[in-house]
Amino acid sequence: MSLEKASGAGTDPAADRASESSLAVVIMAAGKGTRLKSKRPKVLHEIGGKPLVAHVIAAAAGVVSPGDIYVVVGHEAERVRKAVAATGVRFVEQTEQRGTGHAIQCARQAIADYANILVLSGDAPLIRTETLGELRRFHQAEKAAMTILTAVPEDPTGYGRVLHTASGEPDVEAIVEQKALTAEQQGMNEINSGIYAFQTAPLVAHIDKLRANNAHAEFYLTDMAGLLRAAGERVVATRVANADEVLGANTIAELVALDATLRAGKAKQLMAAGVTIYRPETCVIDTGVEVAADTVIEPFVQLLGTTRIGADCLIRSYTVIENCRIGDEVQVNQNCVLADSVIADGARIGPFARARPGSEIGAGVHIGNFVETKKTRLGKGAKANHFAYLGDSEIGAGTNIGAGTIICNYDGVHKHQTRIGEGVFVGSNSTLVAPLRVEDGAYIGAASCITRDVPADALAVGRGRQVTKEGWAAARRKRIAESDQKSGGRRA
Numbered sequence: 001m002s003l004e005k006a007s008g009a010g011t012d013p014a015a016d017r018a019s020e021s022s023l024a025v026v027i028m029a030a031g032k033g034t035r036l037k038s039k040r041p042k043v044l045h046e047i048g049g050k051p052l053v054a055h056v057i058a059a060a061a062g063v064v065s066p067g068d069i070y071v072v073v074g075h076e077a078e079r080v081r082k083a084v085a086a087t088g089v090r091f092v093e094q095t096e097q098r099g100t101g102h103a104i105q106c107a108r109q110a111i112a113d114y115a116n117i118l119v120l121s122g123d124a125p126l127i128r129t130e131t132l133g134e135l136r137r138f139h140q141a142e143k144a145a146m147t148i149l150t151a152v153p154e155d156p157t158g159y160g161r162v163l164h165t166a167s168g169e170p171d172v173e174a175i176v177e178q179k180a181l182t183a184e185q186q187g188m189n190e191i192n193s194g195i196y197a198f199q200t201a202p203l204v205a206h207i208d209k210l211r212a213n214n215a216h217a218e219f220y221l222t223d224m225a226g227l228l229r230a231a232g233e234r235v236v237a238t239r240v241a242n243a244d245e246v247l248g249a250n251t252i253a254e255l256v257a258l259d260a261t262l263r264a265g266k267a268k269q270l271m272a273a274g275v276t277i278y279r280p281e282t283c284v285i286d287t288g289v290e291v292a293a294d295t296v297i298e299p300f301v302q303l304l305g306t307t308r309i310g311a312d313c314l315i316r317s318y319t320v321i322e323n324c325r326i327g328d329e330v331q332v333n334q335n336c337v338l339a340d341s342v343i344a345d346g347a348r349i350g351p352f353a354r355a356r357p358g359s360e361i362g363a364g365v366h367i368g369n370f371v372e373t374k375k376t377r378l379g380k381g382a383k384a385n386h387f388a389y390l391g392d393s394e395i396g397a398g399t400n401i402g403a404g405t406i407i408c409n410y411d412g413v414h415k416h417q418t419r420i421g422e423g424v425f426v427g428s429n430s431t432l433v434a435p436l437r438v439e440d441g442a443y444i445g446a447a448s449c450i451t452r453d454v455p456a457d458a459l460a461v462g463r464g465r466q467v468t469k470e471g472w473a474a475a476r477r478k479r480i481a482e483s484d485q486k487s488g489g490r491r492a
């Protein structure tokens with residue numbers, strides 16, 4: 001439930017907005033991100049497997065409902081809209097990117113009816129819902145026109161700095177951008193996070209006073225601090241305890257540093273919940289991943305996307321699992337690549353196995369080394385222990401797939417299905433040409449090429465008969481030795 005609803009606001013959106021506590025969130029996400037030197041718009045660069053702006057939206061969605069979140073889009077607007085449309089947020093266009101102040105000017109209509117707004121930066125993804133809630137409470141308690149979220153990081157270089165009034169904290173005189181710092185201001189280490197709370201009325205009343213008289217000829221939202229103060233309004237700052245939470249990603253180096261921070265936090269969270277992660281700094285675990293207690297993750301494992309792993313599993317080194325659902329007591333050995341698949345309790349996978357999308361590996365199934373599955377369901381206790389391709393197929397419970405079995409699912413034009421029943425034995429090095437049905441309890445001789453359906457409990461053998469010629473090899477050796485002697489051993 002959003003805090004907005006929790007604060008007792010009604011269900012009529014128009015009335016909500018008119019109420020004193022009504023709150024919108026504006027996320028500035030229109031910039032190009034020139035310093036990233038990338039074709040991709042900055043806010044779509046990913047950390048923790050998710051675009052920067054998606055992290056910011058997720059944090060904001062804990063404070064207000066998605067319909068009260070306005071994302072300012074501009075550079076590659078369509079791409080940004082598409083990436084986050086499913087969250088239900090609204091969009092504001094900033095056709096020309098003329099600075100953060102201009103971004104908020106563009107949102108003027110959208111925010112007019114709300115009493116207060118929180119402004120977030122689309123490139124500061126580690127902000128937490130709790131901190132936004134605290135910012136809002138502080139802002140309202142201080143009855144400020146503008147409240148700036150600040151931090152004191154190890155290295156403040158590049159950030160705007162907060163200049164307090166003579167009366168000191170929390171009152172703020174102005175925000176000074178890095179490039180405008182005077183020699184004696186260089187030492188100021190309290191940074192502007194780019195995250196603010198505003199009372200909407202004074203913001204809208206004074207925002208047209210912004211001037212683009214700075215290094216970048218842009219309209220800086222940061223100048224609102226000085227403008228509001230000059231207009232007799234109250235401007236204050238509140239600090240976050242952990243500066244990491246508000247750092248921005250303006251360069252690739254900063255982006256990967258935020259990714260590392262986020263993933264370290266994720267690993268810590270999983271460990272606190274009973275998951276053992278050896279050498280967590282070597283593992284890549286996306287924020288959307290869930291792992292149950294008593295599962296052990298070895299070094300250099302990647303768990304990506306929406307992967308969910310049950311309890312008492314062992315995930316061994318160099319395995320990559322993306323968007324999979326894995327049950328309890330599953331062992332995934334080294335170097336497996338599993339994607340968009342379901343693996344039931346007690347299965348044993350790999351080493352060197354690959355489950356491609358649509359694989360459903362049943363309970364207790366063994367998938368061994370160099371086995372590839374795709375759109376294939378293996379019933380309880382089935383085994384494919386070595387070297388096989390199993391595509392577009394259904395394999396019944398307890399069936400054994402011999403080493404080197406290939407399902408020929410593709411005729412060069414279409415894909416076809418293969419259905420293998422329960423308790424079937426497929427001999428090694430068999431080729432199963434789809435479409436094909438092999439009924440329960442059937443037995444396929446090794447090295448068969450099976451092109452026709454096999455009835456239940458039958459034996460099918462599809463290979464040339466073996467011919468054995470007694471003494472043939474010895475006779476051949478003798479023949480060769482005699483001919484060599486005749487030619488005087490003058491063989492090339």
Ligand code: UD1
Pocket residue numbers: 028029030031032033042043072074094096097098099100101102103121122123124158159160161175177191192193194220221222247248250
């Ligand atoms: C900004 C602040 C700086 C602060 C820092 C914190 C200004 C002038 N400076 O600097 O004081 O320390 O954030 O991270 O605001 N954007 C738009 N439209 C625009 C320009 C930017 O939507 O016309 C968006 C960007 O996409 C980005 C956010 O606003 O998500 C911040 O812009 P950015 O260029 O990253 O500002 P900083 O230089 O980091």
Ligand code: MG
Pocket residue numbers: 121123248249250
């Ligand atoms: Mg920035």
